Amino acid sequence: MKNLSLQPLTQAAFAPFGDVVACDRVSPFAINGGTTSRFHDLAELQASGSQAKLIVSIFRGQAFQLPLAIDMLEHHPYGSQLFMPLSQRPYVVVVAKPGELDEDSICAFWAQPDQGVNYHSGVWHHPLISLQQTSDFLVIDRSGEEANCVEQQLSESIQLQLA
Numbered sequence: 100m101k102n103l104s105l106q107p108l109t110q111a112a113f114a115p116f117g118d119v120v121a122c123d124r125v126s127p128f129a130i131n132g133g134t135t136s137r138f139h140d141l142a143e144l145q146a147s148g149s150q151a152k153l154i155v156s157i158f159r160g161q162a163f164q165l166p167l168a169i170d171m172l173e174h175h176p177y178g179s180q181l182f183m184p185l186s187q188r189p190y191v192v193v194v195a196k197p198g199e200l201d202e203d204s205i206c207a208f209w210a211q212p213d214q215g216v217n218y219h220s221g222v223w224h225h226p227l228i229s230l231q232q233t234s235d236f237l238v239i240d241r242s243g244e245e246a247n248c249v250e251q252q253l254s255e256s257i258q259l260q261l262a
Contacts, residue, residue, distance in 0.1 A: 100168065101255055104262040108192060108208040108216070116194040116206075116222045118142040120183055120215030142217035144239060145179040151243035153178075157185070158236045160227030166260040169193060172200060172223040173250045178241025182227070183215035185235040191228035191259060197221030200251050207259050223251075228259075 106112060110119045120141045127136035146153050172195060184190060192208040195201060200223050210216065217239075218224050227236065241247055 101257045103193075103205060103207045103257045103259055105191060105207045105209040105259065106262065108210040108214055112206075113192075113194075113208065113216065115196055116224070117179065117219040118217040120181060120217055121213060142181055142215075143179065143219065144181065144217070145220045146177065146241040146243070147220070148177040148241075148247070149244040151177065151241055153239055154242045156238045156240070158182070158227060158238050160190075160229035160234055160236065162229050162232045162234070163191075165191075165230070166258050167191075167228065168256045168258050169225050169253070170256045171250055171252050172205070172225055173248055174221050174223045175218070175241065175247045176221055176249060177243060177245055177247045179217055179219050180224075180240040181215060181217040181238065183237045184210075184212050185237055186229075187212045188229065188231045188234050190230055190234065192216050193225035193228065193259065194218070195223035197223070202253055202255070205257060209261075
């Protein structure tokens, strides 16, 4: 089994896979008569295909403990998928670049409770990995006629661990 250490989630490290959704990425501007700060345009949302539209859901992910063995990744060829944590708990993000799955390029990130992620179309990723306890995430992704989830088993399990 291969070992994969978690690295901090930063926009620079995550850029090949999508966007980090966090207020510290942009300067806010005042709206609503100055009573609200707007952190504008935090992610590049994507949707393509027949009858494509963006939808909003809540996913409730069961908790896992580290170290954790993973043996599959998935990707969405017709749209991005944004996860914003609603619980104040860290979580883990496992990704690989789009295209044919290159298992040697899989990366793992330790995401903070105030950081969301937006996987761009085609980016390989593991399903939700909540830590500590079951956690809710606001999810914005694509709905449409074409099947938009492709799963692939890894040739060898990877064990996620803290660095």
